[in-house]
Amino acid sequence: MLDDTPGTDRSVAAPTDGQPGAKPMLAGRKASGEQVALYVVVLLPFLALLAAVPLAWGWGIGWTDVLIALAFYAVSGLGITVGYHRYFTHGAFKANRGLKIALAVAGSLAIEGPVIRWVADHRRHHAFSDREGDPHSPWRFGSSFAGLMKGFWYAHLGWLFDPEHTNQDKYAPDLLADEDLVRIDRQFPRWVVFTLLAPAVLGGLLSWSLTGALTAFFWASLVRVALLHHITWSINSVCHLIGERPYASRDKSANFWPLAILSFGESWHNSHHADPTCARHGVDRGQVDISARVIWLLEKLGWATDVRWPKRDRFDKLAARKAAEQAAA
Template structure:
């Protein structure tokens, strides 16, 4: 067993592929702006409408254990695809695993309806390079003084940023993954994975309750689950850059937030993550619940993951907080 330092892992685009300078201020055509706005509007409102319909139907049809199981099960699976797959594996390469598992994680993350894998990785690496500075696509700073400025910053970082087109040149920020034919294939099949993300819970619901079960499965395990997953992920961008504690010097306004840490499966320990972006473990204290890291640890124990990266005691101290060394995590 061996703990690998996080200090040598590439996190900037020039270290992961073709060199990429800071992107210029975007000047998008009206057509691109309309397409981006319409796509985001549909992606936000349809799951919300699904929640309203699901609540209305509950008064007449009830809320079954199958509905509950599909909501929780699909949430845990697809959000794990985002947190373990999209984020910790593909974006920051904090551990290694077999190709079939990479496909599964990429497919599950795509079922969250957060966009194709390579677009997600590129935008997130862009965020890390410019976190809370000019060029950050979803920083809540600066958006003016007072409560109105706080609201504008929260709105932009939570969902407002998604109404803008994808930045030009974003593919350079995922150049290493674009050269991997299997990962490129997974990313290009996003429409298929997204469809399966709502078809599977509907099919399971049908198996247990006929067409009524199919509809409630589609609503609770599909649309409502997508809504919850979206806002849990967006809270990392908004809440975790506005409210919480900053135990480490991360050169930005990232914060640790207990509530987001729980609902986002460990992603809410955001200051920890920005201080050590290549670490597979975000909850660095024993009490900081990190579901995603627990799964990675189980994968290690089963021989399904290796070269898991954690910050060394020296790296922890250099960032401003002293604590006991982390346990070994990789063989």
């Protein structure tokens, strides 16, 4: 029986297109105004990131900017990894109402899309990972060098501009039934404005200057958003092309250690795809997983319950299956 509480991983159990009574995978198209807004929120922070190095060379960054940027990076990034991903998409734990709302808002501050759309896209990714139907597989254009380069670009960024919507009624019905999440989802434009302007306000107040507000906006708003975007998108692109694959999974997901800290543990991607509902992705010794540590703290505080921590025997079996597959290849 499926659990209809927010955070349940329904993607594997969802009916696929072509089955009797199946809901379509796609539903509607993005409005032209939404497409324009998407170009702005993706490209403007990216241009700021490109300008960051020459601007940092002797101008415009201080400890106030750094601290504000780190704070907003941590809150919005963990909102994605702990909230959007491990809780809302996969149900790695249960959260009380206050934590649920806080995680939905924190994830919205990353400007990666409203929570329900993000979850629908990601559940669809797991349902069809690296197969036809996956919204962002780097293998969609084949395994030749040219195909992989085209696929890398598409998986990293290009898929965002696909005008088709993933069917939320099919992939996120539990979230659509939650009034709190529907409200936060609809308020997404407000959270975008807040996450861009709040650092500038803080920078201006802490420095008591217009310059402080402008530098905080540049570093803690634009550069911070761009960096977090590209780290998140690298999980879709890099972590399905490069890295180690110690555990059996149905796709080409890989563990890529260089991104572990900046992604708060999301780059242990093969481990995640091997056991999607597990609350810790860095399941092996020495694998840093900041998101898992945050979930552990939330559990200790009593705000998160029924946490699905990894079972060593399960991963040992997945490792043995992987070794058998490699031996038979």
